[in-house]
Amino acid sequence: MEEKLLALIRLARNRRASDIHFIRRGNSLEISLRQPDGLVQLEQDIFEISLLEYLKYRMGLDLTRLHSPQSGSGSLAGTDCRFAFLPAQDMETGVLRLMQTDTSLHIQDLSSDTAVTEFFHKLAGRTKGLVLFVGPTGSGKTTTLHAILREASLVHDLKCVSLEDPIEIPDPSYLQIGIDEENGLTYERGIEELMRHDPDVICIQEVRTPSAAAKLFTAAFTGHFVLATIHAGNGRECLWRLRDLGIGEELIREQLDAVISQRLYPAAGCRGVSENRKEVCLHEIITKPEILHLLDKGVYPPGFRRLEDIVHQAASDGSVCREDALRDFPR
Structure with missing residues (x-):
């Protein structure tokens, strides 16, 4: 057996x-x-x-x-x-x-889009603010966060602490704490414990409750750089999800700096079972101007490339299969 x-x-x-x-x-x-x-x-x-x-x-x-x-x-x-x-x-x-075991991934490996990797490099050097990552299971959020935290720790010498359930990519370059609800270590308690470690960067995977969301914004307000994942389909949905979790609009306006939405697809022509199969990760990044526009108008700014636009463009370019694009974003 x-x-x-x-x-x-x-x-x-x-x-x-x-x-x-x-x-x-x-x-x-x-x-x-x-x-x-x-x-x-x-x-x-x-x-x-x-x-x-x-x-x-x-x-x-x-x-x-x-x-x-x-x-x-x-x-x-x-x-x-x-x-x-x-x-x-x-x-x-x-x-x-x-659990993933590859700790060697670097930010430049996350995307072929240099604008995306340059944005992630900048995140790795920050010490204040709040950035959220959204996407379904298997979209590569954990891998993206790991690469950013690893660079923040090794390149910028920042003290990084991550709260995870479970720890998917063990890495000695930063402190990882696993949730253990049976013994009282919940996300809410874990965030409080992280604050006592005097970190530069805090990572929370993932925010599920109103109390955890409130503590997340408190951590950012007290001068830390906070990265977290939250269940939502894209940047716009993320803002509505924060409201559902009891976060006031003014707090979102003041504290939230960016939302990264991503999807991970097999490269077109690489749908086999080989360990060397290539994958394509696509990202939508909204920063403060887009966040404020979404809160004011309820829609993305004119001309903004939404995640579904990026995915369908990748299908048109032949980077990913059209059936994958249509599965996630029907047209």
Whole structure:
């Protein structure tokens, strides 16, 4: 059974998957991979229900409490993994997160657009302000933040502290703190603890509650440079999401400096399962002028290139597949 499990991990890695999803219904097991091009179900007859049972054991779940939600972690095929298990009345679901291990990525590797990489280089040298990153799972937000934090620490000698759930890219160049809600380390408590470390740069992955959002803005107001991720589709949606989390418009106007929205796609013609498959990361960046215009008018400024415009332009140029662009931004 170990051999089958390791084969599944290697398959997921080859397809650049960030997660493996399991759904057990009766005597059947569905397995899907969260790949750069979306959630793709495996058509297979090799992996059976016994594989899911073995995975629970390997991830350290309490096998006497399988009627309750649990999470566990472990290493498989040289990959650090985190497993979340959720039982329901007629089914079981599980998600295995595959942690990234490549700490060598640099900002210049994030995009072929020099304007984007130059903007990220400037972020790496900042010591004040608030910048948010948005995008779905698998869009490369964690990788982008890691590259910025690494450069801030190693190049600019800034003290960087990151609060993560879980820690996906372990890196000794800056301090990483993992959320542990069972032992009282929530995002809210974690932000308070980060402040006591006297950091130059604070990174929060990700902001989910009104209290965490409020502490995020407090950290920026007290003179730190704050980077964070938040659940939204683009810059405009991010501003509305902040309002939903109870952040007042005046505070957004004063404290928020930029929102980066991104998507990650296989390069056109590179949809195979090779480890060397190329990917294209596309970014929408709104800064203070666009933020103020969106708050005043509710729409992007005239002539501004929205994320969907950038994605469809990449499809027209042949950089990404048109079907990927249409999947995310139908026209």
